[in-house]
Amino acid sequence: MESIQLGDAPASKRSPGEELDPAPMYDIIELLFFAYRDFVGDADRLLQNYKFGRAHHRVLHFVNRQPGLKIAEILAILQITKQSLGRVLRELLESGYIEVRPGPVDRRQRLLFPTGKGRRLALDLARLQSKRFARVFEALPPGAYDQAIQFLLEMIDPQERDEIAERLRLNSLSPERQRA
Amino acid sequence: MESIQLGDAPASKRSPGEELDPAPMYDIIELLFFAYRDFVGDADRLLQNYKFGRAHHRVLHFVNRQPGLKIAEILAILQITKQSLGRVLRELLESGYIEVRPGPVDRRQRLLFPTGKGRRLALDLARLQSKRFARVFEALPPGAYDQAIQFLLEMIDPQERDEIAERLRLNSLSPERQRA
DNA sequence: TCAGATACGACAGCCATGTTGACATATTCC
DNA sequence: GGAATATGTCAACATGGCTGTCGTATCTGA
Numbered sequence: 001m002e003s004i005q006l007g008d009a010p011a012s013k014r015s016p017g018e019e020l021d022p023a024p025m026y027d028i029i030e031l032l033f034f035a036y037r038d039f040v041g042d043a044d045r046l047l048q049n050y051k052f053g054r055a056h057h058r059v060l061h062f063v064n065r066q067p068g069l070k071i072a073e074i075l076a077i078l079q080i081t082k083q084s085l086g087r088v089l090r091e092l093l094e095s096g097y098i099e100v101r102p103g104p105v106d107r108r109q110r111l112l113f114p115t116g117k118g119r120r121l122a123l124d125l126a127r128l129q130s131k132r133f134a135r136v137f138e139a140l141p142p143g144a145y146d147q148a149i150q151f152l153l154e155m156i157d158p159q160e161r162d163e164i165a166e167r168l169r170l171n172s173l174s175p176e177r178q179r180a
Numbered sequence: 181m182e183s184i185q186l187g188d189a190p191a192s193k194r195s196p197g198e199e200l201d202p203a204p205m206y207d208i209i210e211l212l213f214f215a216y217r218d219f220v221g222d223a224d225r226l227l228q229n230y231k232f233g234r235a236h237h238r239v240l241h242f243v244n245r246q247p248g249l250k251i252a253e254i255l256a257i258l259q260i261t262k263q264s265l266g267r268v269l270r271e272l273l274e275s276g277y278i279e280v281r282p283g284p285v286d287r288r289q290r291l292l293f294p295t296g297k298g299r300r301l302a303l304d305l306a307r308l309q310s311k312r313f314a315r316v317f318e319a320l321p322p323g324a325y326d327q328a329i330q331f332l333l334e335m336i337d338p339q340e341r342d343e344i345a346e347r348l349r350l351n352s353l354s355p356e357r358q359r360a
Numbered sequence: 361t362c363a364g365a366t367a368c369g370a371c372a373g374c375c376a377t378g379t380t381g382a383c384a385t386a387t388t389c390c
Numbered sequence: 391g392g393a394a395t396a397t398g399t400c401a402a403c404a405t406g407g408c409t410g411t412c413g414t415a416t417c418t419g420a
Contacts, residue, residue: 024306025313026245027348028329033238034344035335036216037259055406058213065206071368079217082368084407108367108416126204133205136334147327149208154316155215164214168207233376251397262397264378288387288396 042128050121055088056097057125063098064114064122066167070103071110097121222308230301235268237305243278244294244302245351250283251290277301 043057050056062077063069075082089112092098097118103109114122137145156164223237230236242257243249255262269292272278277298283289294302317325336344 022307022310022314024303025310026306026351028313028325028332029241029306029309030245030344030348031329031332031336032216032219034340035332036212038337038340039212039335041337053405061209065210072366080406081408083370083409086369088406103367106367106417110368123204126206126209129209130202130205132335133208134202136331139334140330144327144331145208147324148331149211150320151316151324151328151331152208152211152215154319155219155312156211157218157221160214160218164210168210235377252395260377261379263380263399266398268377283396286388286396288385290397 039129039132042132043125046125046128052091053088055084056092059085059088059092060097060114060118060122061125063112064119067113068111071112074112092118219309219312222312223305226305226308232271233268235264236272239265239268239272240277240294240298240302241305243292244299246347247293248291251292254292272298 040054044054047053047057058078059074062074066073069077071082071085075085078085089098093100096115099113099115099118100110101113103111137148153161153165220234224234227233227237232240238258239254242254246253249257251262251265255265258265269278273280276295279293279295279298280290281293283291317328333341333345
């Protein structure tokens with residue numbers, strides 16, 4: 001692939017050691033905006049067929065990834081209020097993409113599980129978004145995937161970073177939890 | 181920095197040549213979600229002091245980056261309708277962060293310019309977001325910035341990609357347009 | 361055992377930001 | 391002078407957030 005040279009390098013590279021009022025990194029700010037918009041656009045188009053929005057997608061995605069998620073846990077992951085979750089979750093329950101079982105030890109809890117239908121839709125959505133990434137890393141040199149992972153991880157607030165990294169590691173190492 | 185190994189490599193790497201039903205790339209899908217959320221969170225918090233939202237930020241950002249932007253141009257960049265732009269733009273005009281001048285050649289056009297106040301706020305916001313990037317690339321090996329740029333560029337739909345790359349190149353090479 | 365903490369549901373109302381559709385106005389172009 | 395263009399505007403609506411408040415079932419600990 002042709003290497004495109006865009007704008008300025010980060011200010012920290014232009015004058016090492018000097019940190020006074022670095023120039024804003026407009027290029028990467030805008031690229032992240034456009035990249036994210038196109039990324040979510042893929043799923044948005046598919047979701048229209050189901051009359052679902054991004055909010056439904058997020059809930060279904062994390063419930064599918066972590067079956068048995070508690071209400072409080074998904075609120076923490078999505079960082080929304082239970083009132084916001086309420087409507088979206090109700091629609092997912094009523095249309096049979098997610099089901100609820102009481103917590104085996106604490107019966108106040110409502111554990112969320114994807115149904116077969118739910119797993120299928122979540123998988124379709126994930127595959128669609130994965131296609132974009134697959135195309136990206138085919139066009140980029142080897143190692144680009146690992147570099148992108150490190151880049152995105154660093155972008156996340158430090159407090160959440162460890163927790164998220166842990167959740168990702170757990171999910172990729174223990175597929176048996178999918179059958180819980 | 182400690183190199184964290186997360187989950188699986190892309191399916192294309194696990195069995196070269198075979199492309200049937202690759203496993204979804206859950207890790208990078210979720211990392212992009214969390215990374216973007218924290219990224220915009222920075223600006224959101226600052227914007228609260230001004231009673232502005234993300235929509236105002238986007239308009240102010242691009243008007244500041246490309247002074248003299250036409251209405252039709254910013255609609256194309258943001259991919260929203262003029263009705264959506266209307267309210268937000270009116271508030272930015274009334275509160276004096278953006279001003280309008282008729283097109284010198286075509287007087288139907290309303291060219292958008294940031295005011296001094298507008299430039300200051302746009303710069304504050306850009307600096308805030310740049311801080312996150314600066315911290316990221318300090319933690320990452322040299323070359324990570326260029327790699328991230330290439331990654332994000334590839335994530336953008338091909339139709340827009342060239343146009344966006346061109347706009348970024350223009351903006352970083354012709355600062356004199358800032359005085360238009 | 362019982363009082364308080366916890367996990368969750370539900371109602372009401374509000375806000376921000378997007379949409380479509382229809383129509384008005386000024387200007388430019390042929 | 392009529393059509394196309396650039397933009398504004400009004401109305402209605404959808405989505406997805408929010409706060410506040412109250413209710414209920416369940417668990418926990420003194």
